[in-house]
Amino acid sequence: MSRTLLTGNVSAAWGARLAGVDYVPAFPITPQTEIIETLAGWIDSGEMAGRLVTLESEHSMITAAGGAATTGVRVFSATSSQGLLYAMEMLYTVAGWRTPFVLVNVSRGLSAPITLESDHNDIMAARDCGFLQIHCASCQEVLDSTLLAYRLAEDTRVRLPVIVNLDGFYLSFTREPVEIPAADAAAGFVGDFDPQNARFRASTPESQAVAVLGGSPYSYFRYETHLASLNGLSVYDEISAEFSATFGRNHPAVEAYRTGDADYLFVMLGSFATKAREAVDRLRDAGWSIGLLRPRLLRPFPEESLRRLLAGRRGVAVIDQNLSMGKGGVLHGELLGALYGHPQAPPVVASFIGGLGGRDISAEEFYEMAQTLRQAADTGRTPPPRLLYTRDELREIRKLQAVAHQEREELHR
Amino acid sequence: MTGTKASIRRMKDLPSTHLLGTGTPMCAGCGGLQALHEIYDILGEKTVFVNAAGCMTLLSVYPFTPFRGSWLYTAMASSPAGAQGIRDALDILRERGELPAEEDLQVVVLTGDGAAYGMGLSATSGAMERDLDFIYICYDNEGYGNTGQQYSGATPHAAKTATSRGAHGFAGYKKDLFSIWAAHRPAYVGTVIGAEPLDLAHKIETVKQLRGPRMIIALAPCPTGWDYDPGESVNIGRLAVRTGIWPLKEYIDGKVVHTRIPRGRLPVEEYLKTQGRFAHLFAPQRDDALLAELQARVDAYWDGVTS
């Protein structure tokens, strides 16, 4: 099969097209907009069936997505950053409706300060809402994960919406060679949408999303949703195995790169993990016993696999591309939660924050993290969490501040 | 389905069997529920009600519902967008031949004034601008009732609410949602009140025959929020019309027509004095200046009415 150069955004659009989506409620936001423009173009030209409607906000967009999915059609939508947060009330709401549909989020740092560039605080904010989350590191993965996401969302053991996450700019606007599955093969893999009881018909009236009185029914429905999300772990393994058998591409819940004998591991999400992969190769060349773990599923959180893959290592560096104010890196906390009390848990799990607002993580910084990790393992003392930030950067910021002060003083003179 | 005949002329033509179940947790004498009963009798069960946060959210509490048709609770701001998703999905299924005509539904948004006049206005504007084929019913109890009747964009001047308890009540003025909606040129905008069931029935019958955005505002006397005895709801509703406080009108084919021009309008104080929220206009001293202002506003409105 031949490969085509596609951006991450167009890969996501291909995923939606090949999944045969019926309905696309939309709203523009950088860096996601190319997805809905691509779909709109295909629908307008007749290359793709389906209906695209631009709502007046992401809050409405997700409401419409949920409304259509509860009526029994296959739905796709996409957003980024401020849009994801604007929709937050409805993310929780439609997940509670148990509506299966797919939302692509193109990660972008959150305001303030306002920026267009990528990090994971937006998607982390949606961590607890009930949407499942698949994190991608390549354009091929974006397309494939969109197909996987429909299977996952619509599986009777799950029945929850799924977010496919890709990084703004680094994936959204980067062209990579992508194998576009044949339409019939993709359709065969995804299958027809069976709305089951999520439908409104005159002869079979339904009350959906009704209120509850008291904590008991509330707890019941909330816990059911949690259990459904957990079911996603084994369901994901099944469908990704089927995907791999059908298309020859393997997308495990946790990608393990050169981890077999590794004493040290980096743990990262998303496209920046490809930088870590590169660093692992260089470090291996230099004699290091090091590898990389990249969870693709963040919700449900593949705790068992991670525990197994992390067991017996000397040290682990978790690199979070997000920052929970007053706490630190979210993935680091999640991982510690999975490891605590486990007899073979690594003695050192260090936290690094990097890549905020699209800031690069250089090869040197990966080497430095590896050094820190080895030192920590040797001394048995876990270093405090660290922001990846250089002296030069700080000097540049100080320079800008000096300029700002100078300008203000001149104005006031 | 009942009430499909466009033949309601007299009270005795109104549907005599009622579709909406009883035993809901609404307050006794709820004017919103009264209007909904009357509307539902005519719209019938081939409907899906898309609800926003408010008193009516408690109509359907797991595992009960008074509706014979369908229901979806959304959130406070976005029920018109929920209606958009449902309507679009039904249309997609219709086009594909997967939904026979007899399985199709009227999509009906049901919200309070807080959602309609404020938080949900952007979503409503969007739905109208997209010419969504839906019915919107706003039951207007002139405040955020479910949270304890704080003032909203629909609260009338001088009314006391939980957040306007001062000597002069609410300082603002009721927003003209009818005109805001009509400015979008939807298929229909109408005002109704449960206490005038014939006028209401005519309008809902009209709405049922049309397609596109069909917008209804029902003034909803609210014993709990307006502070009066529940037995007075119908009387207060009638007074709202007879004093000219609540004009019954419709916007259709680009024109506004009053469906009831009250002859020999009663003084507005006949309406105001029935409700505790306006008691400060009468005691300990009569506030003649404020009463005159309120009367003058109503007079000025009707002075401008020609049809």
Ligand SMILES: Cc1ncc(C[n+]2csc(CCOP(=O)(O)OP(=O)(O)O)c2C)c(N)n1
């Ligand atoms: C986003 C959001 N903010 C606030 C609320 C709290 N809330 C629930 S009902 C309600 C009042 C709604 O007022 P209205 O639309 O007039 O309906 P009513 O309660 O009067 O029936 C409010 C403020 C909410 N549910 N959602």
Ligand code: SF4
């Ligand atoms: S508070 Fe008012 S609107 Fe709400 S249920 Fe009671 S009477 Fe009806």
Ligand SMILES: [Mg+2]
């Ligand atoms: Mg209200």
